Amino acid sequence: MTMTTTASTPTATPAAAPLSATTPAPGRRPLLDWRIRFGALSLIWGFSFLFIKVGNEAFAPLYVTLGRMLFGTAVLLAVLAVKRERLPRGVRVWGHLAVAAFFLNALPFSLFAYAELTIPSTLAGICNAASPLWGMVLAVAVVSDDRPTRQRVAGLGLGFIGVLIVLGAWQGFSGQDPLGTALALIASASYAVGWQYVRHTLSHTGNSHLSMSGAQLLLGTVQLALVAPLFAPTPGSFPVLPLLSVLALGALGTGVAFLVQYGLVAEVGPTTAMMVTYFVPVIATAAGVAILDEHLTWNTPVGAVVVLLGAALTQRRGAPRS
Numbered sequence: 129m130t131m132t133t134t135a136s137t138p139t140a141t142p143a144a145a146p147l148s149a150t151t152p153a154p155g156r157r158p159l160l161d162w163r164i165r166f167g168a169l170s171l172i173w174g175f176s177f178l179f180i181k182v183g184n185e186a187f188a189p190l191y192v193t194l195g196r197m198l199f200g201t202a203v204l205l206a207v208l209a210v211k212r213e214r215l216p217r218g219v220r221v222w223g224h225l226a227v228a229a230f231f232l233n234a235l236p237f238s239l240f241a242y243a244e245l246t247i248p249s250t251l252a253g254i255c256n257a258a259s260p261l262w263g264m265v266l267a268v269a270v271v272s273d274d275r276p277t278r279q280r281v282a283g284l285g286l287g288f289i290g291v292l293i294v295l296g297a298w299q300g301f302s303g304q305d306p307l308g309t310a311l312a313l314i315a316s317a318s319y320a321v322g323w324q325y326v327r328h329t330l331s332h333t334g335n336s337h338l339s340m341s342g343a344q345l346l347l348g349t350v351q352l353a354l355v356a357p358l359f360a361p362t363p364g365s366f367p368v369l370p371l372l373s374v375l376a377l378g379a380l381g382t383g384v385a386f387l388v389q390y391g392l393v394a395e396v397g398p399t400t401a402m403m404v405t406y407f408v409p410v411i412a413t414a415a416g417v418a419i420l421d422e423h424l425t426w427n428t429p430v431g432a433v434v435v436l437l438g439a440a441l442t443q444r445r446g447a448p449r450s
Contacts, residue, residue, distance in 0.1 A: 162396050166401075166403075170404050170411055171411055172381055172385045173404065174408045174412045177240070177250075177252045177256075177416070179374070180192060180377060181244050181248075181416075182370055183196075183374040184241060185370050187363050188360035189244075190355065190360040191360055191363055193234070195375070196237060196374060196377045196381070197237065197345060197348050198349050199374070201346050202378075202379070202383070203382075203387075204341060207387060215346075216343050224325075224326075228325060229348035233344065235318045236316070239315035243312040247305050247312065248422040248423070249412060249416040251294070252312045253412025253416070254431070255291075255309065255313050255315070256312070256316050260287075260320075260405070262321075263319075264280060264284055265284065266320050279441055280442045287435050288438070289438070290431045290432070291431065293434055295309060337390055338387075341386055341390075406440065
């Protein structure tokens with residue numbers, strides 16, 4: 129999840145990576161128009177939740193996440209080698225990156241994988257869209273460095289109502305697994321925690337965005353490689369379809385997607401690039417229903433729209449106060 133957004137309320141996506149003070153230098157004009165790349169990124173991240181679901185059919189969630197991190201890291205390290213860029217230096221930077229890797233990659237990726245054992249991929253994609261709501265809560269209640277406008281408070285309330293609609297609160301949440309849903313929501317909150325940490329510790333290191341992200345994914349991979357064998361059964365076989373799903377989840381959804389999004393931020397700016405977040409749950413829902421034959425009731429898409437509207441409002445600052 130690799131989205132660079134406004135400093136106050138970051139929006140997380142399926143391959144979050146750290147901010148960097150280094151602005152990419154202008155290069156050759158991309159072969160594909162940014163709108164095509166924007167659409168491709170939306171599809172890749174939208175399908176990530178389907179890939180998790182298919183990967184879970186053969187592998188324990190921690191190994192789905194480990195494979196995702198491993199393949200994603202391989203892509204970024206390969207690009208670093210081609211560009212002849214070095215990984216960051218300094219114990220302090222690597223220490224902060226280890227914390228960022230936990231909150232932005234290892235923890236939320238694992239929680240989403242565990243959540244999809246009991247909830248549809250459509251619901252997981254919608255829960256991911258709640259991350260901006262958590263970001264605003266954290267920025268205001270914990271960090272206390274961002275005064276909320278009425279519009280943003282209204283967005284937070286609207287987003288909360290949207291979550292209740294998605295879960296069918298009037299039915300006593302009987303239609304969804306409460307634990308799986310809670311895990312997905314905690315995963316989206318983890319992104320918000322990670323972005324606030326990155327904002328205060330890693331936004332001015334002088335290293336390139338690519339270098340920082342490669343190091344972060346590498347550290348996240350190491351974390352999972354140490355934990356997975358202790359808490360999950362080692363895969364005894366590697367069925368083709370689940371293996372390809374994990375490969376796509378990592379190489380495309382975490383590695384290539386980062387490179388595409390990085391280029392979008394450099395070309396059209398973070399505000400436009402972050403709009404991909406609002407297409408992800410739509411695509412995740414469509415993929416889950418069309419390919420996995422997941423059941424969809426009226427309240428799921430309606431609630432998702434309300435969540436996205438609320439999240440959009442929390443991203444708007446409004447006019448400065450006199």
